[in-house]
Amino acid sequence: MFHPLHVRAVEQLTDDSAALTLDVPPELRAAYAYAPGQHIALRRTNERGEEIRRTYSLCDPAGAAPETLRVGVRLVERGEFSTYALKELTEGRTVEVLPPTGRFILEPRPGHFAAVVGGSGITPVLSIAATLLKREPEARFCLIRSDRTTASTMFLEEVADLKDRYPDRFQLVTVLSREEQHSGLASGRLDEERLTALLPSLLYAPGIPAMDGWYLCGPLGLVESASKALRSLGVPRSRIHQEIFHADAGMEGGVAANTLTTTSTSPARPAGLAGPAGSLPTGSVTVSATLAGRGGSWPMDDGESVLETVLRNRADAPYACKGGVCGTCRVRLLSGEVHMDRNYALEPEELDAGYVLACQSHPLTPKVEVDFDA
Numbered sequence: 001m002f003h004p005l006h007v008r009a010v011e012q013l014t015d016d017s018a019a020l021t022l023d024v025p026p027e028l029r030a031a032y033a034y035a036p037g038q039h040i041a042l043r044r045t046n047e048r049g050e051e052i053r054r055t056y057s058l059c060d061p062a063g064a065a066p067e068t069l070r071v072g073v074r075l076v077e078r079g080e081f082s083t084y085a086l087k088e089l090t091e092g093r094t095v096e097v098l099p100p101t102g103r104f105i106l107e108p109r110p111g112h113f114a115a116v117v118g119g120s121g122i123t124p125v126l127s128i129a130a131t132l133l134k135r136e137p138e139a140r141f142c143l144i145r146s147d148r149t150t151a152s153t154m155f156l157e158e159v160a161d162l163k164d165r166y167p168d169r170f171q172l173v174t175v176l177s178r179e180e181q182h183s184g185l186a187s188g189r190l191d192e193e194r195l196t197a198l199l200p201s202l203l204y205a206p207g208i209p210a211m212d213g214w215y216l217c218g219p220l221g222l223v224e225s226a227s228k229a230l231r232s233l234g235v236p237r238s239r240i241h242q243e244i245f246h247a248d249a250g251m252e253g254g255v256a257a258n259t260l261t262t263t264s265t266s267p268a269r270p271a272g273l274a275g276p277a278g279s280l281p282t283g284s285v286t287v288s289a290t291l292a293g294r295g296g297s298w299p300m301d302d303g304e305s306v307l308e309t310v311l312r313n314r315a316d317a318p319y320a321c322k323g324g325v326c327g328t329c330r331v332r333l334l335s336g337e338v339h340m341d342r343n344y345a346l347e348p349e350e351l352d353a354g355y356v357l358a359c360q361s362h363p364l365t366p367k368v369e370v371d372f373d374a
């Protein structure tokens with residue numbers, strides 16, 4: 001559930017981004033423990049009485065009982081929440097926050113890991129790299145980051161600090177799309193062709209296919225390009241972890257989502273998930289859901305998603321982006337069939353195990369039963 005947290009500090013990172021540090025009172029610290037790479041949902045009610053939620057990734061090293069939560073927020077053009085966060089969430093104000101969630105995680109272990117990030121996609125990867133290097137002396141991390149210019153690059157100091165602290169175990173490669181560099185790397189966008197050519201020459205041992213895990217985070221185009229490049233270089237699919245940061249309607253730049261699959265690249269459809277079909281007659285669909293141990297069954301209104309039907313009856317149903325990106329609304333489909341409009345959040349294994357996104361699911365059968373607790 002949401003709790004109001006005080007803003008302890010606001011640090012300007014670039015012209016259009018800041019890091020917000022929120023205080024976690026002692027009695028809530030266990031509930032707000034997080035793994036490196038997770039995110040939190042923030043919410044507010046605007047002047048029109050509408051509730052708006054956005055998810056932002058945590059950027060500090062992970063902790064079991066954190067005194068603070070620190071997130072990076074980038075201003076998005078016409079982004080209602082980011083405008084509010086950067087202009088109104090000043091020191092001492094409070095904001096409502098859900099406990100951390102997300103499956104874009106690297107639990108520290110020995111090995112070689114790498115990340116390709118774009119723009120604010122650095123946020124969860126900063127936490128992943130810092131936690132890994134601090135806790136696991138046998139681990140190495142290579143960060144390939146892409147930004148427009150040095151001035152627009154978030155968390156420059158924190159990344160430089162990792163380089164100073166772990167000179168033998170942390171490798172940094174920066175690619176700027178709109179600025180000349182002295183590194184010998186040509187400027188320009190990182191696309192699939194460029195990544196395929198660049199990656200083998202950028203990494204120290206053990207080489208691309210032998211890396212123990214790849215973490216891709218940023219805009220959809222970069223993440224898809226990096227994933228295709230890695231697959232073509234022989235990296236097994238199971239070692240690639242992706243998170244999309246979207247900046248389209250309803251999803252501002254700081255929105256994080258654990259992803260691996262887009263609807264266009266989904267694997268074979270698991271039982272219960274079907275393609276679009278003719279809609280069922282109005283009033284003929286019943287949604288049953290278990291949430292926080294309590295069950296209920298409700299008739300669905302025309303055009304609703306499974307999440308919307310549940311929310312009309314249970315205000316505590318979890319969600320953040322409502323756009324198929326963050327994975328907060330993940331449920332297990334126990335019976336019936338649904339069509340998902342889009343999925344940037346669930347991995348193929350989760351689809352195979354019967355998980356769907358409630359915010360994207362539309363029933364294809366008169367009865368659909370889901371479990372939010374599974």
Ligand code: FES
Nearest residue numbers: 320322325327359
């Ligand atoms: S609420 Fe974000 S994926 Fe459904």
